[in-house]
Each structure stands twice: as structure tokens, then as C-alpha cells.
Amino acid sequence: QKAEWEKLKNEKTVSKDGVHFDLAANIGTPDDLQGVLDNGGEAVGLFRSEFLYMNASELPSEDEQFEAYKKVVEGMNGKQVVVRTMDIGGDKELPYLPLPEEMNPFLGYRAIRISLDRTDLFRTQLRALLRASAFGKLAIMFPMIATVAEFKKARAIYDDERQKMVDAGQEVGEIQVGMMMEIPAAAMIADKLARYVDFFSIGTNDLIQYSFAADRGNEKVSYLYQPYNPSLLRLIKQTIDASHAEGKWTGMCGEMAGDQIAVPILMGLGLDEFSMSATSILKTRSLMKKLTTDDMKKLAEKAVTEAETNEDVIKLVQETVDNI
Numbered sequence: 001q002k003a004e005w006e007k008l009k010n011e012k013t014v015s016k017d018g019v020h021f022d023l024a025a026n027i028g029t030p031d032d033l034q035g036v037l038d039n040g041g042e043a044v045g046l047f048r049s050e051f052l053y054m055n056a057s058e059l060p061s062e063d064e065q066f067e068a069y070k071k072v073v074e075g076m077n078g079k080q081v082v083v084r085t086m087d088i089g090g091d092k093e094l095p096y097l098p099l100p101e102e103m104n105p106f107l108g109y110r111a112i113r114i115s116l117d118r119t120d121l122f123r124t125q126l127r128a129l130l131r132a133s134a135f136g137k138l139a140i141m142f143p144m145i146a147t148v149a150e151f152k153k154a155r156a157i158y159d160d161e162r163q164k165m166v167d168a169g170q171e172v173g174e175i176q177v178g179m180m181m182e183i184p185a186a187a188m189i190a191d192k193l194a195r196y197v198d199f200f201s202i203g204t205n206d207l208i209q210y211s212f213a214a215d216r217g218n219e220k221v222s223y224l225y226q227p228y229n230p231s232l233l234r235l236i237k238q239t240i241d242a243s244h245a246e247g248k249w250t251g252m253c254g255e256m257a258g259d260q261i262a263v264p265i266l267m268g269l270g271l272d273e274f275s276m277s278a279t280s281i282l283k284t285r286s287l288m289k290k291l292t293t294d295d296m297k298k299l300a301e302k303a304v305t306e307a308e309t310n311e312d313v314i315k316l317v318q319e320t321v322d323n324i
């Protein structure tokens, strides 16, 4: 099987009926790039930029960040790199940036909420990203957006920094600006958000945690990690459909994007980009080549409308995919 996957390394990802999907990789540091290239990644769908902050003993400077982003976009040779602005807080702490103790860190001061409050840190990161955009194909996304107002505020700060650079004669590239879909309230108004974003990237690790009100790290409630539950599939479908209605695209960068039960359904729902750990890419490409989007659309429709439970959906997929 490994040998069969190896042959797919330099191929595009196409379904049996010729529809192309982007298979991208999630990375934490520039050192992860080799793994992406070795596994035939078509893009970087999530660069978790907070690793730059977590691996340092003090706040990384604009230049240090610029060098890291530049290395990644250059390393990808013109393929897209989606950088997520820092997602600190929740379970990710920085020793040099003390955050207030909170009863519910996952529901508290984290991610874009910190960036919109500490705009000094946010602007530094955006400037580093803008400078790096001159060296390849860079996109930016904001984590944990809950409302239209948050996205507009974040985008306005980005636009302001961009304008300042352009005015100063600094070279900047075309950058798509999107958001992660990780909060049910945001998914419910995906149609509104779709007007303002260039793309969505569904962060299912958090979207599942918040949808089922079950801490993603707590084993006692891990049975509520239900990626195939129709409730979650509906939020995903709504997000994808809303983006397409506005001529935008939707990716997924949570664990679910590389899950072999989920992939057939996600193809059927019309997900445009799948971003996963590099080691899952070839296996997923091989699976997708065997499936037709027509069959997967029918499967997804059943999963969203007829199934009642996570288990129902697993059964549906197993029946369908075995019969192909």
C-alpha cells in the first residue's frame, strides 16, 4: 500500500470523476516543510504561528517573524501558505505574556480576542506577514472569530497596516484574508460572514468542542467528540454552501480533514481544501481517487438529512465506500 501511495506523490488530487481537491498540510514551524514536500502536499492549509511564540523566551520581533514566514512561503515554491495569526490562550500559555487566571480558559481571553485587545502584538505580526507576502503565495486567517464585528475589526487593522506599507513603497503580495470557522455562532451566520472573508477554514477540533460543550482534552467526555454527528455535518454544510454562494472557498484544517470516514462525506459536501498532518496526505489522495463526487453527494445528503447519530453516519460511509 505504501508503494502505491508513493506513486501519488507528484500527482494532483482528483476524484474518480475528475474533480480536483486541494490536499494541504498543517505545520507548526518552518522545519515541518520538508515533510509537506516529501508527502506531496499541494499547499500549507494551516501554519500555526503561535509555535513561533511558544518556542521563544520572549516575544518574537517583527524581523524574526518575517524570517520564519518568508522561509515557509519560499519553501513552498509558489504554492499557497495559509498562516493563522496567533492563537494564544486556551491551553496555550506564554511565560513572558502573563494572562489573567480564568475559570474557563477555552471560553476566555484567547486567539483573536487577544489580538484585538493587544493590537500592538497583532500589528507587529501583520507587518511581518505583509513583508513575507512579497516572497510567495501567502494567505492569512484569524482564529476564533465569533461575530461579523470581530472579523471586520481584524480586517480593518490588516487593511491599515497594508496601506501604510504600500504608501511607504514596501513591496507586498496579493493576500487572501479569511477566518477559521470554530465557533457554532459564527457557522450559523456563515452567509453574513461570507460577504467579508476571502475564505473559511473549518477548525473542527474547536468547532466540535464548542458544539458539544465538551472539552477537547477531557477523556471523561471524549465520547462527545462526534465528528460525523449530523449536527456537526450541518454546520459544515452551511459553511461550505454560504462560501460558495458568495464565490468564496472553504477549507478544513482540523483533524477531521484527514479522517478516512469523514473524507467521503466532505467531498460530497463540496469542501474545497483539506488540510491535515503531512503523513495523512497520500493515504487520503489514494482514497479520493477511488470515489466519485456524484456518489459522495448522495452519501452526504443522507448523512445530513436521514442519519440521527454519529454511528448511523459511520455505517452509511462503510456501506457506500465498501460498495465502490
Ligand code: PEP
Pocket: 046, 048, 087, 182, 202, 203, 204, 205, 206, 207, 253, 254, 255
Ligand atoms: C481546530 O480548532 O480545529 C484547529 C485546527 O486549530 P487548533 O487545533 O490549533 O486549535
Ligand code: MG
Pocket: 143, 182, 203, 205, 206
Ligand atoms: Mg482551534
